[in-house]
Amino acid sequence: MNATAGAGSHEPPADRRGRSSLKLCLAASGGGHVRQLLDLKGVWSRFDYFFLTEDTALGRSLQEQHKTYFVPHVAWGQVKRGNPFAIAWRAVQSIWRSAAIILRERPDVIISTGAGAVYFAVVWARLFGVRVIAIESFARFEKPSLFGRLAAPIAHEMIVQSPKVAPFYPKAKVFDPFKILGGEAPPKENLLFATVGATLPFERLVNSVAELKRRGVITERVILQTGVKVPDIPGVETVETLTFDQVNDIQTRAATVICHGGTGSLITALQKGCRVIAMPRMESRGEHYDNHQEEIVGAFVARGLIASAETVEDLEKAVIEARTLDRVMATTEPAALTAYLSGVLDRLADNRSSSRAA
Numbered sequence: 001m002n003a004t005a006g007a008g009s010h011e012p013p014a015d016r017r018g019r020s021s022l023k024l025c026l027a028a029s030g031g032g033h034v035r036q037l038l039d040l041k042g043v044w045s046r047f048d049y050f051f052l053t054e055d056t057a058l059g060r061s062l063q064e065q066h067k068t069y070f071v072p073h074v075a076w077g078q079v080k081r082g083n084p085f086a087i088a089w090r091a092v093q094s095i096w097r098s099a100a101i102i103l104r105e106r107p108d109v110i111i112s113t114g115a116g117a118v119y120f121a122v123v124w125a126r127l128f129g130v131r132v133i134a135i136e137s138f139a140r141f142e143k144p145s146l147f148g149r150l151a152a153p154i155a156h157e158m159i160v161q162s163p164k165v166a167p168f169y170p171k172a173k174v175f176d177p178f179k180i181l182g183g184e185a186p187p188k189e190n191l192l193f194a195t196v197g198a199t200l201p202f203e204r205l206v207n208s209v210a211e212l213k214r215r216g217v218i219t220e221r222v223i224l225q226t227g228v229k230v231p232d233i234p235g236v237e238t239v240e241t242l243t244f245d246q247v248n249d250i251q252t253r254a255a256t257v258i259c260h261g262g263t264g265s266l267i268t269a270l271q272k273g274c275r276v277i278a279m280p281r282m283e284s285r286g287e288h289y290d291n292h293q294e295e296i297v298g299a300f301v302a303r304g305l306i307a308s309a310e311t312v313e314d315l316e317k318a319v320i321e322a323r324t325l326d327r328v329m330a331t332t333e334p335a336a337l338t339a340y341l342s343g344v345l346d347r348l349a350d351n352r353s354s355s356r357a358a
Contacts, residue, residue, distance in 0.1 A: 032264030261293030
């Protein structure tokens with residue numbers, strides 16, 4: 001069954017098998033949603049766990065080290081793009097696959113950062129008596145996501161990561177993980193890395209990078225991750241997909257990163273001390289289901305961390321200016337959220353142990 005495809009083996013280390021029998025389901029869509037869960041390793045690595053995500057390059061890299069299940073890509077905004085039957089069929093598949101996974105694994109707690117692909121797993125988990133911890137995406141600085149609005153009423157714990165979103169969730173706890181890093185940025189190669197991300201193609205970004213390379217504006221060596229197969233581009237090294245480790249390796253060496261407006265891509269580039277130029281996918285251009293990437297990019301630009309571009313001309317200006325700017329490093333620091341969630345899980349584990357002892 002496809003629901004279990006790519007499920008690797010995972011055995012809890014001896015130091016945590018005896019303490020707690022809690023099993024965790026770590027549920028997240030591809031890209032930045034999964035990366036947020038990986039940032040919380042200090043929470044889940046002490047327990048038995050499995051991942052539930054989409055079959056993307058990042059998802060496949062997860063299965064090499066962790067027990068991982070895949071569910072179909074479901075994004076409600078696809079309905080607005082004229083694909084109601086396709087999304088309905090994937091939703092039906094996801095409903096039943098999610099139920100099968102939850103029934104098979106019987107987790108005690110589900111921790112989810114969204115989005116649509118794993119919503120049904122959250123619903124089934126709640127129906128089967130699983131403790132639900134929902135974390136609103138770091139990508140939502142100003143307004144709540146659809147996943148957050150749907151998950152909040154059934155969540156036992158609701159977490160948001162921006163104070164501006166908190167009023168939409170009166171019972172939620174707020175943990176803002178954003179942190180500017182001090183110190184000098186590491187040395188870099190004369191390398192420009194452009195990436196469209198893990199889940200959707202992005203023709204405007206690909207074409208813009210190709211055009212600036214043709215014009216001679218981009219003089220650096222270029223590695224371009226395209227998401228889909230594209231014709232050869234003179235002077236550009238193209239690759240369809242990259243693993244998380246491969247992206248990290250390239251960004252460690254790249255001086256400049258051009259990427260879409262996903263928080264995962266932005267944060268990983270800033271962590272590596274790259275100069276970052278973002279081209280947000282836009283709903284008005286039919287590139288995404290809503291305008292949340294413009295909201296994300298706007299928030300990062302307002303903090304003085306990145307440049308943004310919509311057109312080839314915008315990108316040309318940003319590339320030229322980027323070479324003169326100091327590199328800024330930033331990251332998400334989830335220490336407070338890690339401590340809070342660890343306390344929640346420890347109390348659940350202690351209560352479970354006490355009940356069994358009684």
